Amino acid sequence: MTDIRTLATVWLDGCSGCHMSLLDMDERLIELSSQFQLVYSPLVDRKTFPERVDVTLVEGAVASVEDLKKIRRIREHTGVLVSLGDCALTGNVSAMRNTCGPQPVMLRVYEQNVLQPQIPTEGVPALLNRVRPVHEVVPVDVYVPGCPPSADTIYRVLSELLAGHVPTLGGVAHFG
């Protein structure tokens, strides 16, 4: 029980594809789970981000005031922050609305071609004017390109972190 480390994963503005890829590690998950304790994630129950987490994987871009609040808190309480996947890294599809702003998107989704047009305001976080990659908002330690990054790439990142290295994915994984 000496070397169990804590791992968290968060899901900001992304499609959950990166989390699917994480699960795609299959039996390697079992190997990793003996070394990492998953303390916070869409995959576990806990509602609040713990005081201290060794490694946090972030899927998705920062798109709402809620995302912004979350990522700041996560950064503060995380040792190694990993930007996982193109949405976190570049904004990707999530940031496509940046060329026009959030308004036309809201109109398109909630007003045009809808039977009961209504833009939701209660219980949903306000959208930021501009969707931003994670590193534009808080400092990031590891960048993992890919939409989604492959299970092999994620495994490599976690293994290297366990071995005490901060991995770089340059020359290993590309956008898209």
Next chain:
Amino acid sequence: MSAESNVRTLTIDGEEISARADQTILEAAREHKLAIPTLCHLDGLSEVGACRMCLVEVKGARRLLPACVTRVEEGMEVTTHNPKIDRYRTMILELFFAERNHICSICVANGNCELQSLALTLGMTHVEIPYQYPQLPVDASHPRFTVDHNRCVLCTRCVRVCSEIEGANTWGVMGRGAQSLVITDLKEPWGESETCTSCGKCVQVCPTGALFEKDRAGSKVRKQPDFLPYLRIMREGEQ
């Protein structure tokens, strides 16, 4: 001029090589299997020195020089890779990504794009320069081809192949700097172009997903720019 005086001896990354006096650093390096990254250069087209990916250090020169338009000289000492050069190249790459809207995951060229693979080989994992998110047009008026300016790196390969090889002169460049756009004829929709022969050469040489064939969109598009040097040799043989 004697054959002797036509030969230049220089070193590239410490390796002593000889080259013809009319060769560029890039040509000499590639002949000796020394890799220099390029983007606007394409074998078979004229050089424009536009993208600056091929910057190298030449001892005694005050600035980094583009290898594709710099001729070899006697005694030159060229360095193709060091931390400073790598930093420059990464910065240039980041600019390409930040200036337009590159969303690789939904791009026709994903997995087959020279810009994307340059980022991979040069180890660029993210862009530190703030993204610009410009509003750019997509022209799908041509029955077979589409131009998506969101993915254009202004390498002018399309312009050159259309004028130098096809002889149609359909493509041109309008505007300055990051605001530039490649245009067909006098900025007419491509589909209404009087000069375009629909040969498809520009699509084949475009290094990115900016130009693509409609019926291939969505599938894995592999472009075939290798035809150029052959075409050129055949033509020169005819003259």
